[in-house]
Amino acid sequence: MKSVHRRSNGARARHRPGERTQLRIEALAAGGAGVGRLAGEVVFVPATAPGDLVEVELDRSARPARGRLLGVVEPSADRVAPPCRFADACGGCDWMHLRIEAQQVAHEHIVRQAIARATSLAEAELPPIRVHPAPLPLGYRSRARLFARAERGEVRVGYRAPRTHAVAAVDRCVVLVDAIAPLAGELPGVLRGAVGEGDVLISLGASSRPVVEILWRGQLPPAVWQRLDERTARGEWAGARVTLDGAREAASFGDPRPAILGADGLPLFLAPGGFGQPSEEGAAVLARRAAELAHLDSTRPPHVLELFAGSGTLSVLLARGAQRPSPAAEPAGAAASGHAGLASFTAVELSSEAVACLRQNLAARGLAGKAIEADADQHPIPARTDVVVLDPPRSGAPSAARAIAASSARVVVYVSCDPATLARDLGGILRGGFEITDIEAVELFPQTSHIESIVRLSRARRSAR
Numbered sequence: 001m002k003s004v005h006r007r008s009n010g011a012r013a014r015h016r017p018g019e020r021t022q023l024r025i026e027a028l029a030a031g032g033a034g035v036g037r038l039a040g041e042v043v044f045v046p047a048t049a050p051g052d053l054v055e056v057e058l059d060r061s062a063r064p065a066r067g068r069l070l071g072v073v074e075p076s077a078d079r080v081a082p083p084c085r086f087a088d089a090c091g092g093c094d095w096m097h098l099r100i101e102a103q104q105v106a107h108e109h110i111v112r113q114a115i116a117r118a119t120s121l122a123e124a125e126l127p128p129i130r131v132h133p134a135p136l137p138l139g140y141r142s143r144a145r146l147f148a149r150a151e152r153g154e155v156r157v158g159y160r161a162p163r164t165h166a167v168a169a170v171d172r173c174v175v176l177v178d179a180i181a182p183l184a185g186e187l188p189g190v191l192r193g194a195v196g197e198g199d200v201l202i203s204l205g206a207s208s209r210p211v212v213e214i215l216w217r218g219q220l221p222p223a224v225w226q227r228l229d230e231r232t233a234r235g236e237w238a239g240a241r242v243t244l245d246g247a248r249e250a251a252s253f254g255d256p257r258p259a260i261l262g263a264d265g266l267p268l269f270l271a272p273g274g275f276g277q278p279s280e281e282g283a284a285v286l287a288r289r290a291a292e293l294a295h296l297d298s299t300r301p302p303h304v305l306e307l308f309a310g311s312g313t314l315s316v317l318l319a320r321g322a323q324r325p326s327p328a329a330e331p332a333g334a335a336a337s338g339h340a341g342l343a344s345f346t347a348v349e350l351s352s353e354a355v356a357c358l359r360q361n362l363a364a365r366g367l368a369g370k371a372i373e374a375d376a377d378q379h380p381i382p383a384r385t386d387v388v389v390l391d392p393p394r395s396g397a398p399s400a401a402r403a404i405a406a407s408s409a410r411v412v413v414y415v416s417c418d419p420a421t422l423a424r425d426l427g428g429i430l431r432g433g434f435e436i437t438d439i440e441a442v443e444l445f446p447q448t449s450h451i452e453s454i455v456r457l458s459r460a461r462r463s464a465r
């Protein structure tokens with residue numbers, strides 16, 4: 001790998017502060033930057049598009065070298081005007097300058113390359129990647145983490161500006177759904193008088209009204225608590241929850257649980273402050289595909305294990321029976337029919353609040369299943385497990401991958417928001433005699449370099465246990 005950061009003759013060019021040059025961007029890398037070359041030396045340039053000829057200030061002290069974009073000399077055909085006036089300052093949507101189709105092509109390439117590199121499989125040996133485009137390229141996010149800071153008597157609310165701790169204040173965010181979009185403009189008034197700074201998680205709650213989760217480092221005057229109380233009492237917000245730094249308990253107003261429509265069309269409650277997929281529609285696509293890919297060619301009902309289950313976005317379909325068609329095709333009332341078609345369903349999750357929500361979500365549907373509060377990366381895979389579905393955080397699940405390789409599982413569905421750790425863990429699972437049968441990319445985060453992937457593996461016949 002080292003050689004790619006060097007010139008073709010092996011020598012690394014010396015770093016000269018302030019050096020400027022022009023280069024052509026060839027592709028986009030994981031992490032979002034464009035990749036160009038100077039006499040064979042790789043240079044990463046953020047905020048560029050494949051085909052751009054750009055002028056950059058070079059930083060060769062970085063590995064690989066980085067270029068700070070000074071200007072676009074010849075724009076790529078994939079460039080568009082960002083549909084948000086805060087795009088440059090905010091940095092939350094690092095690919096807003098790219099056509100949506102170009103984002104998909106780049107995502108597919110990043111996933112394919114990461115898997116091929118980490119597994120030592122040739123790209124041509126991998127199955128074609130099925131890409132699920134985002135139903136909505138803008139106005140899709142049903143949750144977002146904002147940052148708020150009191151400065152000179154005012155509270156500024158926005159996103160964290162790229163590579164700094166500054167607040168990029170926004171009063172309207174075009175990727176948020178209409179029900180929560182006005183909050184960015186409303187929150188400075190709600191937090192007026194606060195001292196300090198904090199994270200503010202905004203989400204859809206019950207009846208598609210907003211919920212606001214505040215984690216505050218500093219002081220909140222009584223007027224702030226009163227405004228939170230009024231907003232929930234009047235029903236403008238479904239709920240709010242505040243945790244002050246160092247406090248043992250959170251203060252709640254109304255119902256602070258985020259809620260979306262699950263993939264089965266029924267309300268799905270999420271742990272306040274816990275994990276949730278970025279959009280309702282995206283979560284439904286992900287859950288349907290994970291459940292459909294969890295199929296097993298067997299006449300015997302399978303034992304299904306889900307690791308890193310969260311509040312149950314995937315579980316509410318998995319627990320119904322992994323081999324069933326997507327819910328839209330099912331007759332009315334099927335959701336209440338229990339876990340027909342499964343020998344057992346077990347879900348493992350670390351967060352106690354998420355486990356509580358998961359149990360409520362299963363119970364509300366009349367679904368049987370065991371929810372275990374435990375570290376899923378260290379959890380033993382029960383004997384007789386047939387199917388494992390896992391959706392770990394960005395850091396992946398290396399120990400779980402080894403345990404799966406050594407288990408009785410015949411089908412694995414790995415859902416991931418990080419192609420690099422996904423690819424690393426796939427290497428571990430493949431060593432257990434599996435082969436990759438399906439790779440899918442779900443556009444859960446349009447306008448950004450982030451991509452959700454689903455990989456299905458099945459135990460290769462010759463090593464079937």
Ligand SMILES: C[S@@+](CC[C@H](N)C(=O)[O-])C[C@H]1O[C@@H](n2cnc3c(N)ncnc32)[C@H](O)[C@@H]1O
Nearest residue numbers: 275308309310313349350351375376391392393
């Ligand atoms: C990417 S989320 C997936 C959740 C769920 N599949 C969904 O779509 O909502 C990862 C989940 O793993 C949980 N988690 C993180 N580390 C864990 C660990 N070591 N053991 C079990 N769960 C963990 C997080 O709380 C989070 O709910």
